[in-house]
Amino acid sequence: MTGDGFDPDDFETRAIHAGWEPDQETGAIMPPIYASSTFAQDAPGEDRGYEYSRTGNPTRTALEDNLASLEGGEYGRAFASGMAAINTVLNLLEAGDHVVVGRDVYGGTHRLFTGVYEDYDLEFSFVDATDSDVVAEAITDETALVWIETPTNPLMQIVDIEAVSAVASERDTLLAVDNTFATPYLQRPLEHGADIVAHSLTKYLGGHSDVVGGALVTDDEQLDERFGYYQNSVGATPDPFGCFLVLRGTKTLPVRMDRHSENARQLATWLDDQPAVETVYYPGLASHPGHEVAAAQMDDFGGMLSVDLAADLDAVREFVSATEVFTLAESLGGVESLLEHPATMTHAAVPAPERRETGITDGLVRLSVGLESVEDLQADLEQALAGTVDSDR
Numbered sequence: 001m002t003g004d005g006f007d008p009d010d011f012e013t014r015a016i017h018a019g020w021e022p023d024q025e026t027g028a029i030m031p032p033i034y035a036s037s038t039f040a041q042d043a044p045g046e047d048r049g050y051e052y053s054r055t056g057n058p059t060r061t062a063l064e065d066n067l068a069s070l071e072g073g074e075y076g077r078a079f080a081s082g083m084a085a086i087n088t089v090l091n092l093l094e095a096g097d098h099v100v101v102g103r104d105v106y107g108g109t110h111r112l113f114t115g116v117y118e119d120y121d122l123e124f125s126f127v128d129a130t131d132s133d134v135v136a137e138a139i140t141d142e143t144a145l146v147w148i149e150t151p152t153n154p155l156m157q158i159v160d161i162e163a164v165s166a167v168a169s170e171r172d173t174l175l176a177v178d179n180t181f182a183t184p185y186l187q188r189p190l191e192h193g194a195d196i197v198a199h200s201l202t203k204y205l206g207g208h209s210d211v212v213g214g215a216l217v218t219d220d221e222q223l224d225e226r227f228g229y230y231q232n233s234v235g236a237t238p239d240p241f242g243c244f245l246v247l248r249g250t251k252t253l254p255v256r257m258d259r260h261s262e263n264a265r266q267l268a269t270w271l272d273d274q275p276a277v278e279t280v281y282y283p284g285l286a287s288h289p290g291h292e293v294a295a296a297q298m299d300d301f302g303g304m305l306s307v308d309l310a311a312d313l314d315a316v317r318e319f320v321s322a323t324e325v326f327t328l329a330e331s332l333g334g335v336e337s338l339l340e341h342p343a344t345m346t347h348a349a350v351p352a353p354e355r356r357e358t359g360i361t362d363g364l365v366r367l368s369v370g371l372e373s374v375e376d377l378q379a380d381l382e383q384a385l386a387g388t389v390d391s392d393r
């Protein structure tokens, strides 16, 4: 934290200052990129807080402290990617353990759980986590972890964190929340009873589509120690330059998220009126089934939305290739607007029957609404719809 115990309350101030104070020797405002793999010791085993950069690095510490502060948690750990962070939570489990997972999760999370950890004798039940009774029914004596996202990727479903936390803690089960879509500016899961918050820093926290990273935040010292042990043992840690880039991103997180949310709200409202659009999935719309829970647990609704165009696959593929301001690409959360086709891109790893059961149709398109002029974004979608999906009707 900054200064002599100065501990600012407001998120905007912590986003800029938490984790780093001007360098004592040089006055450097930004944390240096400590490009050093190892650190001199005064005597064997007597280091000055750092010994080897896989174990710890000062630029990484600045980022970890910044992220912990933003999530309102005690401890932060940074990783080489969001998947490395998620993998670290799975490292806590033992063969025979069972995990209850919200059905609509990032395709890579689904792949890690079923494609890697089922082989290590972990069992996963994918359930509708928007209903905490369904989560409660899925928990068995072997359940060690409940894993949810909210808003979910790509259907923007809202999970009531407090309700799921209540059923998880009743059964002595850890609750981890992937907070990538909301960011701590809009939602802080630890405040609602989660034990672990996971992030892909690649998205809004980095914010400029120029770095891949991940993080875990918790209030539990023992969990944090395990995470540190896995950082060092597994080695999926970020390099100091990546940490520097994410720290630069978190400074502007509040202003970016305000604008992302405003642009997405305007586009969602407009898309909702377009005849070519069958469904708009955006929790900020009053018609969204999770709107009330989202309004209670989030400070705003964020920059992600999905639309179901209910058109055939060829027309949808033409649509996503026809935009000029929105770029067709995986990922999200950068300053530029992106769009993608979950069924063939981010969620292609989810088997087709499961995709259909979840609602990830061939007509579904996910938009990461950026910070460009909202008029330009709307005009871009309008011309792309007119030239492809509309003419398909």
Ligand code: PLP
Binding pocket: 081, 082, 083, 084, 106, 108, 149, 153, 178, 180, 181, 199, 200, 201, 202, 212, 213, 214, 331
């Ligand atoms: N969690 C969510 C919600 C994501 O959307 C992603 C990536 O798209 C990840 C985790 C994985 O993060 P990374 O790509 O940084 O490994």
